[in-house]
Amino acid sequence: MSELKQTLNIAMIGHGFIGKVHSNAFHQVGHFFQTPFQPRLKVVCGRDREKLEAVASQWGWEEIATDWRTVVDRKDIQVVDIAVPNVLHAPIAIAAAAAGKIVLCEKPLAMSLDEAERMAAAVRQVPNLVWFNYRRVPAVAFAKMLLSEGRVGQIFHYRALYLNQSGSNPTKASGWRYQRAVAGSGTTGDLLSHSVDLALDLNGKITELMAMTKTFVPARDVDDAVVVMARFANGSIGSFEASRFAPGSRNRNSFEINGSQGMLRFNLENLNNLEIFDATEPANLQGIRNLLVTGPNHPYAENFWKPGHIIGYEHTFIATLGDFLGALARNETFHPNFEDALAVQRVLDAVQRSADSKSWLTLEG
Numbered sequence: 001m002s003e004l005k006q007t008l009n010i011a012m013i014g015h016g017f018i019g020k021v022h023s024n025a026f027h028q029v030g031h032f033f034q035t036p037f038q039p040r041l042k043v044v045c046g047r048d049r050e051k052l053e054a055v056a057s058q059w060g061w062e063e064i065a066t067d068w069r070t071v072v073d074r075k076d077i078q079v080v081d082i083a084v085p086n087v088l089h090a091p092i093a094i095a096a097a098a099a100g101k102i103v104l105c106e107k108p109l110a111m112s113l114d115e116a117e118r119m120a121a122a123v124r125q126v127p128n129l130v131w132f133n134y135r136r137v138p139a140v141a142f143a144k145m146l147l148s149e150g151r152v153g154q155i156f157h158y159r160a161l162y163l164n165q166s167g168s169n170p171t172k173a174s175g176w177r178y179q180r181a182v183a184g185s186g187t188t189g190d191l192l193s194h195s196v197d198l199a200l201d202l203n204g205k206i207t208e209l210m211a212m213t214k215t216f217v218p219a220r221d222v223d224d225a226v227v228v229m230a231r232f233a234n235g236s237i238g239s240f241e242a243s244r245f246a247p248g249s250r251n252r253n254s255f256e257i258n259g260s261q262g263m264l265r266f267n268l269e270n271l272n273n274l275e276i277f278d279a280t281e282p283a284n285l286q287g288i289r290n291l292l293v294t295g296p297n298h299p300y301a302e303n304f305w306k307p308g309h310i311i312g313y314e315h316t317f318i319a320t321l322g323d324f325l326g327a328l329a330r331n332e333t334f335h336p337n338f339e340d341a342l343a344v345q346r347v348l349d350a351v352q353r354s355a356d357s358k359s360w361l362t363l364e365g
């Protein structure tokens, strides 16, 4: 007989690409994570009734709604999940927090630093999460373990790339991601935000940076590409490049870390793998190892399949939600939360200001 679980009624606002990923995670989390909570797909909210009916029927949402304001106030809703374009993150998150809901929000957290600060302040009294899902790729979580054990030694370089080719055909790419008024920024918020979150998590604070942005399509008012040089508090130096104009890369979210004792390298396009180089081995045995991070003794190996049985993109969201529900059950603070996303937004804000002023900037705090 199954134990009695506490139902968490979910209201998901938005049902596009990422809404599908979230719907799957709400369904799957209890299959892979022991949790006292049972997410219930209560209401999905969008703008178009016909599309909503189709999504509700395909993904098992009990009800549909077209006005998020009425949804976040509903007494029977415990969790508000924000899966809409960036301009709506703040109003929904702030209203949901005021109504005492648990708030889950997509990245980038906000349109601006000021907005991110208001959002972080608003959710301080409620459990909250930001879907920086790449922290939960097992290979990335394993890289973090190796770094915290000192296996890479003193870090010299943090190098990040987030490349795709989604914007390089200007006739096709005209959706909300290409409008400043809806997205806040272009590649900076969309792609660089992920790289910055991983960098802060894996390598600590950024103290100074210098950035350059480029818009290749004259009619656009957001950046198509961004390049950043950075200094970290731990003494290492960093470089970041994010672009939607990188034919040859579909979703190349990668980083490479060089330290006094070796190297770690990850690329989302091979998400089950982590490349490692151990510089403490005898020189004639040194070489890059390509580890398959699917267990044994790897993060999340116990949650998913047997060693060697690879996982995919969707598992990173299931793991994020699984860890969040675990933290909720233990009454602990979950990471990444709004405060972590605010730290990312501080860096993105500095990137924008540096690119505008063509100067190095020091980050406060």
Ligand SMILES: NC(=O)c1ccc[n+]([C@@H]2O[C@H](COP(=O)([O-])OP(=O)(O)OC[C@H]3O[C@@H](n4cnc5c(N)ncnc54)[C@H](O)[C@@H]3O)[C@@H](O)[C@H]2O)c1
Pocket: 013, 014, 015, 016, 017, 018, 019, 045, 046, 047, 048, 066, 068, 083, 084, 085, 086, 088, 106, 107, 108, 131, 132, 133, 190
């Ligand atoms: N974590 C990740 O890796 C990841 C990946 C993709 C997208 N995202 C984020 O998810 C969010 C949504 O992106 P997407 O790719 O799903 O976009 P999308 O265009 O596929 O879907 C957007 C959804 O929002 C809905 N929507 C728009 N205005 C609305 C309103 N006023 N009320 C209710 N619903 C409304 C649309 O109907 C649609 O269902 C963005 O913030 C994006 O940055 C995150």
